[in-house]
Amino acid sequence: MKIKLVRTGGFIPITKAAETDVNLTDQEITRLLNTIESGPVIQRIKDGNYYELTIGGRSIPVDLEKVPEEYKKLFSKLKSDLKIVK
Amino acid sequence: MCKNHHNPVHCIIPPYMLSKLMESGNKKIADLAINSNFRSFRFHNDRSFFQKSSLHEKTILGVNIKASGKSILQMEVYDCKQKTDLAGAVLLWDSKTNQKISSVAGKNVIKGGKASWDFYNQLFGRNSIDNKGLLIRQYIHYDKGLDNAYWDGRRMIYGDGDGLVFTSFTSDIDIIGHELTHGVTEHESNLDYEDQAGAMNESFSDIFGIMIKQRYNNQDVKKANWLIGEKVMKGANYALRSMKAPGTGYKNHPELGDDPQPATMDKYVKLPNTQSGDWGGVHINSGIPNFAFYISAFNMGGYSWEKAGRIWYAVLTDSNLAQDAKFADVKKLTISHAEKIFGLNSPEVKAVKQGWDAAKV
Numbered sequence: 001m002k003i004k005l006v007r008t009g010g011f012i013p014i015t016k017a018a019e020t021d022v023n024l025t026d027q028e029i030t031r032l033l034n035t036i037e038s039g040p041v042i043q044r045i046k047d048g049n050y051y052e053l054t055i056g057g058r059s060i061p062v063d064l065e066k067v068p069e070e071y072k073k074l075f076s077k078l079k080s081d082l083k084i085v086k
Numbered sequence: 087m088c089k090n091h092h093n094p095v096h097c098i099i100p101p102y103m104l105s106k107l108m109e110s111g112n113k114k115i116a117d118l119a120i121n122s123n124f125r126s127f128r129f130h131n132d133r134s135f136f137q138k139s140s141l142h143e144k145t146i147l148g149v150n151i152k153a154s155g156k157s158i159l160q161m162e163v164y165d166c167k168q169k170t171d172l173a174g175a176v177l178l179w180d181s182k183t184n185q186k187i188s189s190v191a192g193k194n195v196i197k198g199g200k201a202s203w204d205f206y207n208q209l210f211g212r213n214s215i216d217n218k219g220l221l222i223r224q225y226i227h228y229d230k231g232l233d234n235a236y237w238d239g240r241r242m243i244y245g246d247g248d249g250l251v252f253t254s255f256t257s258d259i260d261i262i263g264h265e266l267t268h269g270v271t272e273h274e275s276n277l278d279y280e281d282q283a284g285a286m287n288e289s290f291s292d293i294f295g296i297m298i299k300q301r302y303n304n305q306d307v308k309k310a311n312w313l314i315g316e317k318v319m320k321g322a323n324y325a326l327r328s329m330k331a332p333g334t335g336y337k338n339h340p341e342l343g344d345d346p347q348p349a350t351m352d353k354y355v356k357l358p359n360t361q362s363g364d365w366g367g368v369h370i371n372s373g374i375p376n377f378a379f380y381i382s383a384f385n386m387g388g389y390s391w392e393k394a395g396r397i398w399y400a401v402l403t404d405s406n407l408a409q410d411a412k413f414a415d416v417k418k419l420t421i422s423h424a425e426k427i428f429g430l431n432s433p434e435v436k437a438v439k440q441g442w443d444a445a446k447v
Contacts, residue, residue, distance in 0.1 A: 006362075010234040011261070011315070012326050013364040014342065042361060044279040046268040046287070047236035047369075050361040061361065065170065080230065084251070084341045 004054040005078040006085075011047045018081035022055070022074065029056045032071060036062040157213040159203045161222040163192050168230045168246070175225055191226040191256040195244065198262025199224055201302040205263070205294070206270070209391060210399050215269035222266070226256060235261050237268035247318065251341050257317035261326075263298030264291040264314070275407040280359045282412040284368030289375035290402055296329055297391045307384045329380045332373030347373030350446040351413065374445050375413055382420075382441030386434055393434050397424045417442040 004019040024032070033053070038061040042050070053062045067075045160182075164175035178192050179185060187193065199222055206212035214220040223241040232245025235255035242265040244255045255261055268291050271277055277287040292314055300310045313335065315326030324336040332347035347370055348355060354374065357367040364370060383394035400423040401407060407419060420438050428434035 008362045009364065011236070011255070011264075011369070012342075013367075013369045015362070043239075044365060045236055045238050046272075046279065046291075047234065047265065048238070049232075049234055049236075052362070086341070086343060 001056065002054075003074075003078070005075070005082065006052045006054070007049055007082055008052070009047070009049045015085040016082035017085050018078045018083065020074070020078060020081070024055075026056065029058075032068070033058060033060055033062075035068055036064070036066045038063045157207050157211075157219065159200065159207075159222070160214070160219065161196070161199050161203070161224070163187075163195055163199075164223065164225045165189065165192070166225050166228040166243075168227050170229050172225060172228075172241075172243075178226070189226070191244065191246070191254050194254070194256035195224040195226055195242070195262060197302075198256070198259040198298075199242075199266070201259055202263045202266040202298050205298045205301055205391070209395065212270075215266060216273040220269075224262075226254075235265055237265045237272075239272065242266060242269075251320060251339075252318055253320055255318055258299070258315050259302050260292075260295035260299040260314050261318060262295075264295035267291040267294040270294070271402065274403050275405075275411070276409055277407070277411060278409050279365055279368060281366035281368075282371065283408075283410045284365050285371035286375055286411055286413065286416055288368045288372035289379070290398070292327065292329060292372060292376050293379045293398055294395075294402075297395050300389070301391050306389050307387060310390070312380055327373070327376070329376040332377050346370050347376075349373055349377040350444075352446050374447065375416060378413075378417070378441040378445035378447060380441070381444040382438045385437035385440050393428070394437075396427060397434070397438060400427065413445075413447045417447050 001022055001024060002019055003022045003024075004017060007016040008014075033055070036053070042061060051062050051064055052059055064075060064079070161180070162177060163179040164172075165178045166172065166175045169175075178189060179187050179196060187196075203214065203222065206214075214222060225241060225243045228243045228245050230246075231248045233248045233252040233255070235242065235244045237243075242262070247253045247255060268287070271287055271290050277283045277290070279287055296310070296312060296314060300306075303310075312330035313325035313328055315335075316324075319326055319336065321336075321339075324339060327335045327345065327347060332349040333345050335345040335347070336342055337344055346355065351374055355367045355370045357363040357370070359366040379394060379398065382397075383390040386393045397420055401416060401419045404419055404423070408415065420442070421435060424432070424435040424438045
């Protein structure tokens, strides 16, 4: 199953994306998304970046500070793999 | 005749004599007496008037504001050590001890922070970001290879850049001034961060960022290149933005393509008011008011901060600047403030109008 992280925003608005394969059950996906989903109101940080995660047909804005310990390595890899979307 | 005047009526004349002269049948003498009476009235009342007037009123009236003795720069620099835990960042430098540091990024933000604080304090008497002496906190080496800098509502945060397209976001003073100005805007009009108001919010940050850099480098409007982030973006022909020619910060960049900023209102880019839509293109359409400022400042000549800067600061701190202001609202306010500061038909008013006309607002 593919998991895709997209980063938008910034001092100059560029979009970056990274994708990798994961082996997660539907329950694990739901639990992960529920944990890291941004609140209903997204704070508009001046020049800030925003992340969106796509997995299992769902795309949601996420707060990477909420990533649980067991997924930190996965998200660290996704972040380091982010490439500019031309 | 007074030693310093070419006009005899501008001498110290007793009030009873001045009253007589004001009623003189000779129109020239009467006019001069009225003028002198007005000056005398002002001389006696200016001090009490200005003691009561706000900083904003003083700025409008063009009073040479001297920095208050109580205004002292307070700044701290923290090293995030490439992590995203701000609470765990290590204090690297503070203005109280002013210790020597070896970190390049640290030195950059100290230099930029001081230049920004000096700019606002020495020119406008502003006491830090909130005008109440707020401690300026800057965080460097945030995250791994983050190609960004931002103001999170309380502090300035800088990434090191990805090393491919971008270097450290501390490399340019204009970026540091840009982020600090987001704080100033937040404490003044608090412009919405979406659509035209958001683009205006971004533009104020670019405008004050570029003036802070030009002042630090002692560059006048002709000598300056009006590029934002020219060191941050790798490659001699690239910059993050151009205020002189929006849309030309970078061209045919192998990774980024072309700079998307428009210079004129007829090229305004309509984007969705979402995070992926840059909240309606706030970093894109800021090119329009940026261009208006550039033309205005250039046509005024000299140093950008001396005339155009005074006008734009008066607008930035004007309580009439609505949170959802559009470009046309800011245009009206800049013209109005230029008239108050420099006179109704002054060359400065003409230059401001030329700026907005060039941007087709």
